[in-house]
Amino acid sequence: MRKLVLATCFGVLIWFRMTPGEKQVSIPRIAARPAQCSTPTAEGNRAIASEEPRVQALGYPDLNEEKLRQQWGVQDYHQMEAEESESPFGKTVSYRFVQEGVPILGMVVRMTQNTSGEFVEEENTYRPIPRVDLDIQDLAERAEIIKTDMDRYQMSDLNTESLVILVRESVSEGELAFSTQAIDSVLNSKPTQLLLRVEDGQLLQKGFLRAEFGH
Amino acid sequence: MLCNRLRHLESIFCALLIVFILSSCSIRLTDCAGGPLANTEKLLQLQQDEFPVGAKAYLVLPNPIDSPKLNLFEFSSSTFRNAQDAVGLPGLSSTASLENKFLKVRQHSRFDSADLLVNPQELSEASVEVKDPKYSQVMAYHAITAISDFVKSLGFSVDQSRPLFVMVRSNLDPEKTESPVGKDINAYYVHNTQQPQLPRYIQLFGDVQYPLGADRDVFWHEFGHLFNESVSASKGLDEATERGAIYAESGALHECLADYLAESASGKGYIGKWTAKNIKEIKPGQPLRWAVSQNDSKNNFSQVGTWNPQTHGNRTYLVGEWCSRVLWEIRQQFQKEDSQTGAFFSDRTIFGAVALLGKNASMSEFRAALLESDTRLHCGLHQQSIRKAFTSKGFAETVAPLTSKLQLQAVPVGFNFSGSQAIPVAANGSAKEILFNIQIKNPNRASARNLRLVIETGDPAVVPITNFQGFGDLGSNATISIVGNNYSALQSSVSLSLDKKHANGRTRIPIVLKVISENGGESRFNLELSL
Numbered sequence: 001m002r003k004l005v006l007a008t009c010f011g012v013l014i015w016f017r018m019t020p021g022e023k024q025v026s027i028p029r030i031a032a033r034p035a036q037c038s039t040p041t042a043e044g045n046r047a048i049a050s051e052e053p054r055v056q057a058l059g060y061p062d063l064n065e066e067k068l069r070q071q072w073g074v075q076d077y078h079q080m081e082a083e084e085s086e087s088p089f090g091k092t093v094s095y096r097f098v099q100e101g102v103p104i105l106g107m108v109v110r111m112t113q114n115t116s117g118e119f120v121e122e123e124n125t126y127r128p129i130p131r132v133d134l135d136i137q138d139l140a141e142r143a144e145i146i147k148t149d150m151d152r153y154q155m156s157d158l159n160t161e162s163l164v165i166l167v168r169e170s171v172s173e174g175e176l177a178f179s180t181q182a183i184d185s186v187l188n189s190k191p192t193q194l195l196l197r198v199e200d201g202q203l204l205q206k207g208f209l210r211a212e213f214g215h
Numbered sequence: 216m217l218c219n220r221l222r223h224l225e226s227i228f229c230a231l232l233i234v235f236i237l238s239s240c241s242i243r244l245t246d247c248a249g250g251p252l253a254n255t256e257k258l259l260q261l262q263q264d265e266f267p268v269g270a271k272a273y274l275v276l277p278n279p280i281d282s283p284k285l286n287l288f289e290f291s292s293s294t295f296r297n298a299q300d301a302v303g304l305p306g307l308s309s310t311a312s313l314e315n316k317f318l319k320v321r322q323h324s325r326f327d328s329a330d331l332l333v334n335p336q337e338l339s340e341a342s343v344e345v346k347d348p349k350y351s352q353v354m355a356y357h358a359i360t361a362i363s364d365f366v367k368s369l370g371f372s373v374d375q376s377r378p379l380f381v382m383v384r385s386n387l388d389p390e391k392t393e394s395p396v397g398k399d400i401n402a403y404y405v406h407n408t409q410q411p412q413l414p415r416y417i418q419l420f421g422d423v424q425y426p427l428g429a430d431r432d433v434f435w436h437e438f439g440h441l442f443n444e445s446v447s448a449s450k451g452l453d454e455a456t457e458r459g460a461i462y463a464e465s466g467a468l469h470e471c472l473a474d475y476l477a478e479s480a481s482g483k484g485y486i487g488k489w490t491a492k493n494i495k496e497i498k499p500g501q502p503l504r505w506a507v508s509q510n511d512s513k514n515n516f517s518q519v520g521t522w523n524p525q526t527h528g529n530r531t532y533l534v535g536e537w538c539s540r541v542l543w544e545i546r547q548q549f550q551k552e553d554s555q556t557g558a559f560f561s562d563r564t565i566f567g568a569v570a571l572l573g574k575n576a577s578m579s580e581f582r583a584a585l586l587e588s589d590t591r592l593h594c595g596l597h598q599q600s601i602r603k604a605f606t607s608k609g610f611a612e613t614v615a616p617l618t619s620k621l622q623l624q625a626v627p628v629g630f631n632f633s634g635s636q637a638i639p640v641a642a643n644g645s646a647k648e649i650l651f652n653i654q655i656k657n658p659n660r661a662s663a664r665n666l667r668l669v670i671e672t673g674d675p676a677v678v679p680i681t682n683f684q685g686f687g688d689l690g691s692n693a694t695i696s697i698v699g700n701n702y703s704a705l706q707s708s709v710s711l712s713l714d715k716k717h718a719n720g721r722t723r724i725p726i727v728l729k730v731i732s733e734n735g736g737e738s739r740f741n742l743e744l745s746l
Contacts, residue, residue, distance in 0.1 A: 086372035103411035185635035
């Protein structure tokens with residue numbers, strides 16, 4: 001009898017430890033509670049995203065811009081622009097930076113919300129780089145020279161509207177660049193995107209489109 | 216005496232087991248619901264092709280070949296008209312085109328003239344002919360608003376920090392009205408990461424017999440790319456492909472998730488049967504890709520994910536299709552638990568995992584993220600099912616470590632350009648672009664998992680152009696060989712440009728190429744380039 005009781009207990013235990021698929025149980029459809037079943041942590045995220053830069057996790061109960069600027073040492077000539085995204089695990093707020101309306105590429109602060117509602121830094125690549133001189137007198141002339149020199153590409157207009165500042169990890173200051181659409185005649189009219197340094201037309205980055213299928 | 220004590224211990228053990236079971240039961244029923252869906256009603260309406268809100272338009276849903284009302288390819292205008300369903304187009308905010316604050320539908324470019332665009336007052340007239348670009352515009356607006364609502368109801372936001380322009384017969388450059396119309400039959404999503412001042416684009420190319428714009432799957436798939444970037448907060452989930460990688464697991468994952476969104480929202484288990492009619496390589500009646508397992512090689516990771524120079528250019532889609540089959544199997548498991556809403560919970564778990572991924576995510580990282588997502592949303596109730604979906608399709612939990620280093624050889628080749636010509640030159644500072652002939656050998660008895668070649672540099676004089684290339688798994692004693700001086704053929708290699716401004720008087724610049732795999736064997740190749 002004892003053996004029967006013990007065997008039943010073990011049987012029930014083993015049955016219960018199986019996943020729902022093997023048992024065909026139902027998940028309750030709707031419940032009025034937060035989505036998190038266990039506490040998400042910045043560490044947990046980084047364990048998966050091994051290529052993400054490691055930063056110290058700081059808890060922010062709210063996202064007061066003044067306090068954040070102070071905390072990160074954001075320079076007066078850098079404005080912050082927030083983008084928000086939401087998933088069942090909470091909000092992610094990404095701060096990007098601009099200087100006098102010109103977008104800065106290569107610097108971002110990304111904050112994710114934990115179950116306590118606090119925001120923690122997931123990524124912070126902000127650097128207090130010096131102000132970049134945006135007052136380029138011969139911008140149109142430089143644009144023409146670059147277009148002629150790179151006749152491989154049919155570019156969109158290069159003008160003040162297409163300016164960006166690129167921050168490279170290995171360079172201590174921001175570099176002013178034209179950001180443009182381009183059709184690449186060397187690669188069968190493939191649409192691409194280019195970042196070209198205003199000063200001398202040096203190619204700094206190249207981007208490609210995401211196609212639905214290859215054939 | 217001893218027997219009595221044993222009996223007593225057994226009773227305690229059994230009682231503890233019962234307590235454990237009951238407490239586990241309590242966790243499962245009260246804590247593992249995964250949270251509420253924002254709007255279950257809306258999710259169900261979408262699955263049943265009911266779109267009651269907004270100005271009425273008329274479309275054959277989801278496309279002429281999958282419509283239950285029209286299953287012939289040779290149809291007349293009257294049969295096509297009779298097969299149309301009324302759908303609502305909510306939120307229209309213009310009297311001149313189909314657009315709202317976020318979504319702007321166009322034909323060729325951002326700056327199309329009014330005569331090319333659908334006037335919202337004439338919606339019923341816009342949808343008579345399937346080849347009419349105005350029909351595609353109506354489908355674009357319907358499809359994107361519907362799928363946006365779908366993902367919001369699952370509990371996700373969509374990044375609307377920039378407008379989304381959809382061009383249904385796009386110019387190559389959608390910023391220019393005079394740019395040529397794209398001829399290559401394809402659909403593209405452009406996140407414009409490098410151009411924050413520009414909107415996002417969905418561009419459909421090809422004025423063809425079976426227009427891509429008449430297929431809702433196409434828009435749902437392309438929107439899926441925007442959604443992937445939204446959920447991952449534009450972290451660079453697949454930066455590699457955006458920067459020119461011919462293959463990266465992250466690229467396959469991006470395609471997989473975009474397919475899965477379209478397939479799951481429509482409940483079809485495949486994508487692009489209508490669009491596939493334009494592609495001669497696809498057999499008649501077959502879709503672009505199947506999420507439902509077929510009797511083919513795409514059920515096994517080693518068949519699609521192992522290095523093969525013949526299939527390398529298409530590997531992104533092969534591995535993407537394999538991955539969507541893994542996700543479909545997970546979805547089926549959730550559906551077994553609840554036939555009505557199980558798929559929605561599955562979608563939320565799967566896209567929740569995307570929120571946990573970092574830059575250039577791999578399949579292994581995605582599997583780990585799925586397990587984590589399930590743990591957070593459902594207390595890990597589906598761990599075994601998730602693991603099984605991967606292993607049953609040939610993606611092993613663990614792989615044998617490599618005991619010897621991978622062997623890497625590299626020779627730089629310089630190029631200058633004149634018009635459409637790429638001219639090989641010496642690989643030094645006078646070259647506009649430097650690519651590499653490479654040979655990578657795996658001398659081990661075990662396969663190298665997820666082999667990648669990267670340019671490792673912190674030198675300001677080195678500007679990586681394509682700094683990451685993936686090659687898939689490399690079998691025992693197999694070799695990857697990308698050689699020659701043909702610029703197009705070397706696109707599978709990494710490339711860079713030298714920046715004299717930051718050379719600081721140096722005449723030779725050190726370069727390091729690194730080959731890595733998930734199971735070890737990492738090796739470096741050092742060389743120097745003259746300025």
